[in-house]
Amino acid sequence: MNPENYLFLSALLFTVGACGVLLRRNVIVLFMCVELMLNAANLALVTFSRMHGNLDGQIMAFFVMVVAAAEVVVGLAIIVMVFRSRHSASVDDASLMKL
């Protein structure tokens, strides 16, 4: 088989993750879906690096992971704070971004 299948897989994962972001209301789950998307991207990067025979793709994936880690840390912190203030983990409850 050809490594392109990995790409197809990552595309699918990415899409699924995106749908999750759109559908789930629980902040944490939503956040996980974001992680899922990131991973999908990583898979693609890794595959690319293999296809082109150089490691830059992997470097990219590496950076993505690092950034994702940072993001998770901050994001979860925010989630905790929100939960403290309004005892709920639902995104829809924080709907003050109105005109």
Place this chain on the structure above:
Amino acid sequence: MSTLAPLTSLAVETSTSTGEAVQFWILGPLALAGALGTVLLRRAVHSALSLAGTMVILALFYLANGAYFLGMVQIVVYTGAVMMLFLFVLMLVGVSATDSLKETLTGQRWLAAGCGLGLGVLLMAGIGQAVTGSFTGLAQANAGGNVQGLASLLFTRYVVAFEVTGILLTIAAVGATLLTHRERVERNKSQREQSQERVRAGRHVPPLPAPGVYARHNGVDLPGLLPDGTPSELTVNATLRARGQVREVHREAVDRVAAIEQRTATYHGQPTPPKPKAVDSADQADRSAEDDNEHDGEHDGERTEAAR
């Protein structure tokens, strides 16, 4: 390590080894299933677990793609650290907190589905368009070892980015602590003050009863029973109550308590105490009301479930 076997025979120019193909066709669907699970499962914990699963599989794929370092990092950092972090927060927020399946935003589902479908199709089409029959493996790229290769790139070409990400991580850590650390603005209330205001507020003045009294075991999430055997939620920790994680008190326990009371009464030759209807929450009021007319345990159980 059986998955690592095919990795040794890597870097074929046109097509990968059948082993890898097999592996892909087995694990790929699993990964997809995990992803779907993440999205579709109602309880956050479940989705977290299925996500972890997906990530592990992805780690395997990395390895299969010759990204040994990343594969390991994936397992350690993601599946290890990040997902654990997620689980911690979940515990904090409530493990069994579930989304109700009802969509509140009108049209959200359809739009989401439409977008998802569209994106999927487009990405597929894009990739399909970009398909080139052959690919150059990582044979000579990984010649000096994958980690070394990465390192040589990381500390030469991408050194700036590397430093910057380091700064980013530091900032993230500091930010996280700042965010979660709560500044106390007023001095602590003294015990005296607390009790005073409790009395003023007319709330439960004496200390709360301990959980697990008369119960089969004294788990902290098991409500204590009142003399008539009705469980009192007051005895359970407020957080658990908030999360709705109060354990069921099984009917036998209740009956047994009642029986004991009966026996002691007859032993002392006292008249049987009437079953008091004194209850402390409407929840239990209707429950005990139901106890009289129908005696079905698990039905009772899922009723309380619904009551939550």
Place this chain on the structure above:
Amino acid sequence: MSFPLLTATALAPAIGAVATAAVPAARRTVAKWLALGFSLVTLGFALAVLLRFDTGAGADRFQLTESHWWIRDFGMRYELGVDGVGVALIALTAVLIPFLIGAGWNDADPVEGEAPANRRWRPTQGFFALILLVEAMVIMSFAATDVFLFYVFFEAMLIPMYFLIGGFGDRAGSGDEEGQARQRTYAAVKFLLYNLVGGLVMLAAVIGLFVATADQLPEGTFSLRAILEARASGDLEFAQSTERWLFLGFFLAFAIKAPLWPLHTWLPNAMGESTAPVAVLITAVVDKVGTFAMLRFCLGLFPEASHWATPVVLTLALVSIVYGALLAIGQRDMKRLIAYASISHFGFIVLGIFAMTSQGQGGATLYMINHGIATAALMLVAGFLISRRGSRIIADYGGVQKTAPVLAGTFLIGGLATLSLPGTGPFVSEFLVLVGTFSRYQVAGIVASSGIVLAALYVLILYQRTMTGPVKAGLEKLPDLRVRELAVVAPLIALVVFLGVYPRPLTDIVNPAVEHTLSDVDRQDPAPQVPAEADSGHEAGAEHE
């Protein structure tokens, strides 16, 4: 170079505005006198312009010219200069403003209990400063011969006007303050939006003009004089479609400013809600910029397009005349009535301008002046009346003539001037317009003449309902005109009568300018067909049989 007289004339009120605005809150009277003083200084300058202006035969068209670069890269110049029309209108503005200030002497005093404690609250200063500001801008736009310069002031005028309309209603004091405030805001916004729409379209046209000139001339220009010369020497020849589009762009703006049916509905609101002096400012001064600009820019820059548009414009003008008069008859509100009367009069002005005869255009120019003065007289007296009774509704009045004869008398004279009775200024101008129109477009002339009857109707109905008959309850103690009020009205009336009896000075100034305009649009007056040859005589006869 010589003393920049025009700049001085425009600058005086501007400085006055600043000075007045700077007066501390407590010193209201000082502010008033200051404003009056500066308006008089302006009047002095305007008279100087009038005297310096050479009406001789050989005199060149634009005089007292000043010209400096403003924004060189875009060919914008600070270029001033006046022809007869400009001079006359500048004089009108400078003459009217002092009277308006005198009439509005107490209109902007803070109402009792309206936060006198708040020291920064200075409505009076603001009121007079804004009026002076408007005066400055109006004079500037009468004097500007650079299209862009004109445009700037044409638009800038809206800002002070907006605040004058929205900020200072008359003390009708009929309870419902919020309702009035709402009405006022509505009127002000409507005024602003209407004029902005026109202004923006015009801006596009102005830029278009620059581009068009840039195509053909060595460098693009906004200067009216340059364009006229280029056109005369044949260097500049707009493509037909271009010229027509540009014309429309300009005309729309001017038609809104000088409200021409069906773009008129802002005027009744604006004049009805604002105080009498501001209403006069709108109709007698600011709107004149529109008609003036039609005469100077539309005809001057786009002669061919003007010919092309004439039938439509004339029709609109006729509709305005009749329609405005009929609506005036139907009004219940004094000020709105006068506003609709003004719409009818603006119809006459536009009619005269586009009749393209020297009588028509000369008459139109005189009409601008006379209408300004006559309407000022009528509107100010109406304002005095309203301020006494606290109501604009005609039905609330009656028999005023018995309790306040002088007021009634002045009101009647103002009214008679409005219906252009012979012996008052408007008659001369209206008759000239009609003759001028008739001599080229007979049917139009006849239709317009019906305006004479309608004017009589709305004026006399107004007079009859308010002034005659038994005295309405609540008016028994109505005080007659005070000295200040009389001092404001009497000179205006005198002026109206004088211009009716001896308009010669005015015509001498205006005629050469009109001749120039006609030569721009290369039109000659139709020659009388006496004796014998009687082709159009037949039509003429046919008109009446």
Place this chain on the structure above:
Amino acid sequence: MESLIALLIAAPLLGAALLLVGGRRLDRVGHWLGTLLAAVSFVLAVVLFFDLLGREAEDRTLSQHLFSWVPVADFQADVAFQLDQLSMTFVLLITGVGTLIHLYSVGYMEHDERRRRFFGYLNLFLAAMLLLVLADNYLLLYVGWEGVGLASYLLIGFWQHKPSAATAAKKAFVVNRVGDVGLSIAIFLMFTTFGSFAFDTVLPNATGTSEATLTGIGLMLLLAACGKSAQVPLQSWLGDAMEGPTSVSALIHAATMVTAGVYLVTRSADVFNAAPNAQTVVITVGAVTLLFGAIVGCAKDDIKKALAGSTMSQIGYMMLAAGLGPLGYAFAIMHLVTHGFFKAGLFLGAGSVMHGMNDEVDMRRYGGLRKHMPITFATFGLAYLAIIGFPYLSGFFSKDEIIYAGFSKGGGQGWLLGGVMLLGAALTAYYMTRIMLLTFFGEKRWQPDANGHEPHPHESPLSMTVPMMVLAVGSVAAGFLFNLGSSFEHWLEPVTGIAHGDSPVSHGMVSIAATGVMVIGVAGAWFQYGRRPVPVVAPTGNLLTRAARRDLLQDDFNHAVLVQPGNYLTRGLVYVDHKGVDGVVNGTAAAFGGLSGRLRRVQNGFARSYAVSMFGGVVLLVAATLLMRAV
């Protein structure tokens, strides 16, 4: 000499200015001042008259150029006067009668606290009227024309506290305005045709210009004349104009202003001579009005309105005569002058009667007044005899001349006109006799008025009776003097020209016929009102009577045809302007507001819906890129 012409006008104008601007100080002397200035201009007129008499018949035209009024290109309007025989006649009439009536008003308006203003208005009227007849071009004439309109407006509405008066004044002015439109259009036509509107360019060039144009001008001038002289179809204002003080009715609405139409036609003789069609219309209008007025006059119980009807009909005579061209101009003017005398006399008499009867105007409440106010009776009687054309009184001459001229138009037309005019004469005799009988004869029918005051009729003061006597003398003698060797015709000949058609009937026969019908009319009235007692409340007569009482439904007609539709139109337009024109604007504004309100909804604050939009954007971008690569 010429310089006096301006003074002629200046005197009353000065009076008007002084009295109106002067304020209360002049209250005491105001009326005398006004009268004096009127008298001054009368004296000047007489002086000028004799100056003219002293000259040759041909150069009896003085002209004075004051200043150039409105010079715009070819449009050259001057303030310049021209005094010829025609103007002179009018000037004498105006100033003479005017002065008398000023004198009369001194007494008549004695108890009115606004008397000063009244005299101011009267002087203003004199000035305007003189300007009208002295102008040497049509535009200046137009100024006077509207000036008298204004004066009449002010004077009709002098008692403004009476709504009826105010309404009447407005009506008069507006109806006159309709006529003025005619005059202005005529001026437009003259300007476009001759390039000028001065008499000495228009009139000489009239012959030789296309007849169509001249007809147009003529008809427009006629329209103006109809408005000013209350001729059908613009007659409706005259009756209501009687709301004004009686002396005003006498001066303006009987003697002078209403005859301005005749002046206009006569002045434009050359135009009309060259436009026969226009002349025919003039004749028709005159004839119709003649009968119309007479019929109305027969039916009215209000003494002033009856007299107003008679005025209309008399002016109808003049108009008709003027329409006859050179045949009739002279006689039109002659009748105008004599009518000026006797009709003014009649009105002053009526005023004096009302003065004695607490301003009662209903003749059915008079009766038997001759013994109570003998002088009034005598003067009124003489004027009465004059108007019905009693032989050898002034009416007799002038009217007979017109009737004769009518016959000498020749042909069936001549017979028709003559017949109509004879019928008119009969009617005149009838209604005048009726007035006479109802007022001065029979038994007393007056009763306490609304306030319960029993009227006790008394003779009016000298200041009122003297003018009446003078006018009575005039109405007796004027005709005779004029006819003395037909001096009047020759006096006017240079202006109007003289022509003698061949009448089928001789002059004498006409006189006999006229006298005959006069007798018939008087007899008819006598049988109806003289012999049996008169009911105090008018009986509902036959259809014609009732119609005549309502001015032959003129007002109903105007109301139905003009006023009512006009009201609906204005109301409709107000609605359209508010809902339609303005509605469009506000609608646009509202539309924008609504739209933005809708768009605002998109910002619902839910992070996930924002996410959807972002996601959708991504999808679009991807699609776009793919498409780019595809093509």
